[in-house]
Amino acid sequence: MGRAKESSLDWSTSPGADFLQLRIADAPPGGLANWLADQLRLAISDGRLPLGGTLPPTRVLAQDLQVSRGVVTEAYQRLTDDGHVAGRGRAGTVVVAAPVPAAEPLPPTTTPVLADDVFSAPPGNDIFDVMRAAPARWDLAPGTPDLTAFPKSAWLRAERSVLDRMAPAELGYGDPRGAPALRLAVARWLGRNRGIRVDPERVVVVAGVAQALGLMSQLLRADGIDTVAVEDPGSLGARQHLQRAGMQTPPVAVDGNGLDVAELAASGHPAVMVTPAHQFPYGVVLDGQRRRDLLRWAHDGGVVIEDDYDAEHRYDRAPVPALRGMTDERVLYTGSLSKLLAPALRVGWMVAPDRWHRDLVDAKRFADLGNPALTQLVLARLMESGDLERHLRWMRRRHIRRRDAMLAALHQHLPQAQIHGAAAGLHLTVTFDDGVDDGVLARTALAYGVKVHPLSWHSQRASRPGLVLGYAASVPSDITEAITALGKAFR
């Protein structure tokens, strides 16, 4: 009765192992150990089983192949006698030598190498990878907080607690908007610290501001918008991300009061990206009148992308609430943990106006089905327990000392520099009188061992020459040495 039977499989049903796809049906009768040793030699010689690789335990491989354990032991012994593998006690049997010269050489790797003229050519897509790979004694590239302060113990404690309590289904596919616990924690964080009142259902967890800019561009394109004006100078990285996502990024000037909103309004551009709480790279705050002007521009139909990238880091000035707290329907808001905790976490958040929320969820779903769950749940605990705020206060005290060390060293070793934006953030910007080529200066600095960004990287129009100097990720003594070296490079 019934036809509930397995449909026939054409593929062999004889036993075998995933390990090297060994198929016992291929072995000659009576020569199993020889055959197995040959297969292993072949895999070592052609690189499938590399130096340092481990062979499976004899018991396991024998079971997979459905042969006696003696067959596997004998094959391993032959390779051991040849000197190709060696028993390493509890570490198992390890490949220690290849039996024949390696096969044809692999193509050269794509690891970027810093060309001598990287600072004279316009920066390419991989400029930040190239910079990261460049060897240097001191790294003053901006954008990174104090990473030695990462709260490892609190992180592990939170992770143990999360793993103890989580339901198995939380390890499955999840809500593309992110884990409910983190969306709630972010909504509360934004309420407490950024003046934004938002329903946790409207928070979308994303893989940092980089991903947020790509998702926003999808929403804008669907609305017929292919232009996002940007601050000039303004972040090169953000501009590259918008351009890659199909946006034009015309410049709008920045002065001591922030974005020139009158220029924006006169330009007719449909959208703008701003850093109102702490302009990158100048560090100015969008002042009260400009905020009102920008909000009026937005209410007249403009779209504002608010990149709230390091608003929580401030030292000598009052806090600045987010624009998103003042108007809901024209602001695409994004922030992240990259500057609060660590860029390598790749966690940020977005809040979109109601009319775009559903499309945003779709965009995030099809980007990657949502952020990884475990990290989100750990972060939710750190945000709700107060650990993150404590960490932030602690970092702030360290950042102030580092900032002060940089200011003191600049006064002493680079008195020509005019300093901008030192009251907040993770970096400051120095400018020089015209006549200095900041690309040449950055290249010379690297030759002296100091990694910095030339201000011209972050400028679309001709700008005053300058350097962007990150201080948060270096200890004060290193900062002093680095600025001393920079002073020599300047001369």
Add this chain to the structure above:
Amino acid sequence: MGRAKESSLDWSTSPGADFLQLRIADAPPGGLANWLADQLRLAISDGRLPLGGTLPPTRVLAQDLQVSRGVVTEAYQRLTDDGHVAGRGRAGTVVVAAPVPAAEPLPPTTTPVLADDVFSAPPGNDIFDVMRAAPARWDLAPGTPDLTAFPKSAWLRAERSVLDRMAPAELGYGDPRGAPALRLAVARWLGRNRGIRVDPERVVVVAGVAQALGLMSQLLRADGIDTVAVEDPGSLGARQHLQRAGMQTPPVAVDGNGLDVAELAASGHPAVMVTPAHQFPYGVVLDGQRRRDLLRWAHDGGVVIEDDYDAEHRYDRAPVPALRGMTDERVLYTGSLSKLLAPALRVGWMVAPDRWHRDLVDAKRFADLGNPALTQLVLARLMESGDLERHLRWMRRRHIRRRDAMLAALHQHLPQAQIHGAAAGLHLTVTFDDGVDDGVLARTALAYGVKVHPLSWHSQRASRPGLVLGYAASVPSDITEAITALGKAFR
């Protein structure tokens, strides 16, 4: 001498707190505690400070505002007297009641709700979210391994070890291709278990196969390809991702030997996505002759996307090496940890032909700057230590018992079903004689408490009616009950 001075800030430099953006300059002289209590009441009433939210420690807020601690203590005391907040010992001061009715109601959430007719309408973009949210006694939706088996202890051990040893710079922005340690571990894994020899420099870590399909589509589009033929039946999810990325996805038939390569060749389509090791949803293996035919088609100019989605899960048959192991230059290969460990990790990998490698790195960089580092380093340890292979063997034993329970229950309670693809994987597929509407059947099953996929979801052309039944994520007794209920639903 020197102009090294801070450029003037227009924004107020008076002290204040990030918490609620309190600005002491706004307070009337002499009425600090009153003013602070009012600000807190306002924040509680408008939702910025929600029920359950915590107030900062008095010492901290006093320091931020540069007022005496007594001012803050007095303000907190007033709210406590009102009954709005309460001291909770070490947990701090917590909001327990809102002083006025909540502000205007928030718009309804977008949490999807399972409509009664979800199985009669064509599945939309959010179909899997809708399914996940649907309440059901038994969840036999396919695609999830045994998540209760997740190796929590090994994970925490590996994470502690990673955090102990990692350099601070590893918490910064990293290589968009992924952490070198994980790329090496994946290259070795692919060599050992999938017959693929690949330079770790060519491995790109991605956020699962979902992201891989989007990145691949970018590469194809840049080459003028806007069509990827897909197996029919074949994964609805994969098809949705390709379509969202701008690809047309015409169907090519699948039979007992896998993809009908003759139909593919006759169609003239430039690219195809296949699941050669374990076809989804039928579970057949692409047989030897078809593999040779497909490789010939590829060498004649076709592009093959190989989704190696659950090749490591096999029970009664020999392993099947990846197509990518047989030809390098025409196969875009992708695999992931979603079926090996947990989908919520969002970790997969890609290997592209040489000519596309650089563009792939660009695409990944601009998608999200690379996967999160910590998870990658933990996974590298689990893969290199043998923990992942041990975990896989353990899961395999559990999956076999679950599969066997499903087969036994199907024989008993659904003898009308013809069973496909039970020799490997995390699911099996049953088909019925024509005349059954599998959408109606899936809806009825849900009414009986069982969540399943109708086969028609995964079919573009008219197909035999059927169901796709995941067994890996349920214990045997639940499987038996679920199939019993399914049998009732069928009658």
